Amino acid sequence: EDQVTQSPEALRLQEGESSSLNCSYTVSGLRGLFWYRQDPGKGPEFLFTLYSAGEEKEKERLKATLTKKESFLHITAPKPEDSATYLCAVRRDYGQNFVFGPGTRLSVLP
Amino acid sequence: EPEVTQTPSHQVTQMGQEVILRCVPISNHLYFYWYRQILGQKVEFLVSFYNNEISEKSEIFDDQFSVERPDGSNFTLKIRSTKLEDSAMYFCASSRQGLRSYNEQFFGPGTRLTVL
Numbered sequence: 001e002d003q004v005t006q007s008p009e010a011l012r013l014q015e016g017e018s019s020s021l022n023c024s025y026t027v028s029g030l031r032g033l034f035w036y037r038q039d040p041g042k043g044p045e046f047l048f049t050l051y052s053a054g055e056e057k058e059k060e061r062l063k064a065t066l067t068k069k070e071s072f073l074h075i076t077a078p079k080p081e082d083s084a085t086y087l088c089a090v091r092r093d094y095g096q097n098f099v100f101g102p103g104t105r106l107s108v109l110p
Numbered sequence: 111e112p113e114v115t116q117t118p119s120h121q122v123t124q125m126g127q128e129v130i131l132r133c134v135p136i137s138n139h140l141y142f143y144w145y146r147q148i149l150g151q152k153v154e155f156l157v158s159f160y161n162n163e164i165s166e167k168s169e170i171f172d173d174q175f176s177v178e179r180p181d182g183s184n185f186t187l188k189i190r191s192t193k194l195e196d197s198a199m200y201f202c203a204s205s206r207q208g209l210r211s212y213n214e215q216f217f218g219p220g221t222r223l224t225v226l
Contacts, residue, residue, distance in 0.1 A: 034214055043114075043201050043217035044153065087153065097143065097155035097166055098215060 002027040004101035006088055012107045013078055021073040021104045023088030033071050034098065035064050036087040044087055047073075078108045112136045114218035116202050122224045123192055131187045131221045133202030142185045143203040143215060144177065146170070153201065159185065192225045199223075 007022045025033065032051055036044035048057040050066035057064045061082065063074045073086055085105045089098040115134045123129050135142050144156040157167040159177050176188045185204075189196055199222050203215040 032214075036217075041199075041220075041222075043219045046214050046216060049214050089153075097158055097168070098145075098153075099155070100153040102152050 002090070002092060002099050004088060004090055004099050006086075006101040006104050008104060009102070010105040010107070012109065013075075015079055015108055015110050016077050018074070018076045018078070020075070021086055021106070022070060023073070023101055024070040025088075025090050025101075026069075027090050027092050027099065029092055030090055032091045033066055034089045034091070035062075035071070035073055036089065038085045038087055038103065040085075047086075075106070078106075080108045080110050082106065083108045112138075114202055114204055114216055116200075116218040116221050118221060119219065120222045120224070122226065125194060125225055126191050129189050129192055129223065131189075131200050131202075131223070133185045133187075133218055134183050135185055135202065135204030136216060137183070139204035139206050139216075141165075141205045141207065141213075141215075142177075142179070143205075144187045145201045145203060145217075146198040147201065147220075148198045156187070189223075192223075194225050197223055197225045 004025045013019055032049055034049050035047040038044045048064040053068045055066050061076050065072045085103040087103045088101040091098055117132045142159045145153050147153045155168050157171045157177055158165045174190045178186050199220040201220045202218045205213040205215045207213045
């Protein structure tokens with residue numbers, strides 16, 4: 001069965017304290033791993049797509065990396081405005097829909 | 111920047127009533143999706159739609175649900191007879207391509223459905 005797990009469930013950081021979020025997946029035929037940010041009561045906002053192991057993408061303070069079994073979202077020197085839930089989703093080889101993980105709820109304290 | 115829009119933002123209905131949730135996908139996108147998120151839970155896939163027909167659906171998408179693209183811009187989700195457990199945020203998403211590409215899906219702001 002296809003599964004996406006994320007850890008930790010929640011993370012509290014001080015402003016400027018770098019850390020990483022993990023997304024582990026077991027899918028039959030990965031056709032893309034996607035990171036989204038979700039603010040309370042809002043829709044997921046697209047951040048990154050990763051296609052193959054070894055790939056990295058960067059955007060401001062965020063950097064996403066991919067291996068054959070997991071992806072990391074590294075947050076460097078976070079600011080309070082980075083507080084949100086970060087969702088990981090995978091797309092399988094034979095389907096169009098996304099399978100989402102449960103998310104990591106990030107709080108960055110000033 | 112083009113975006114997916116959804117109306118209404120909040121819908122309150124009585125159990126057993128029919129509701130229609132509306133979405134306007136990004137204009138040059140060809141694949142459309144509905145997802146739902148029960149409060150505090152994962153985002154779950156409901157259905158994907160391409161070329162005026164359902165291309166994939168989940169177990170959640172039973173006979174109570176239907177989708178339609180009534181014109182060139184709108185995409186709707188109908189729930190025929192709502193149940194208490196249908197209370198959730200419903201997200202519409204769209205992507206440029208689907209089956210043979212890696213295209214990301216862009217999500218709307220959601221409709222919060224409350225069934226009383």
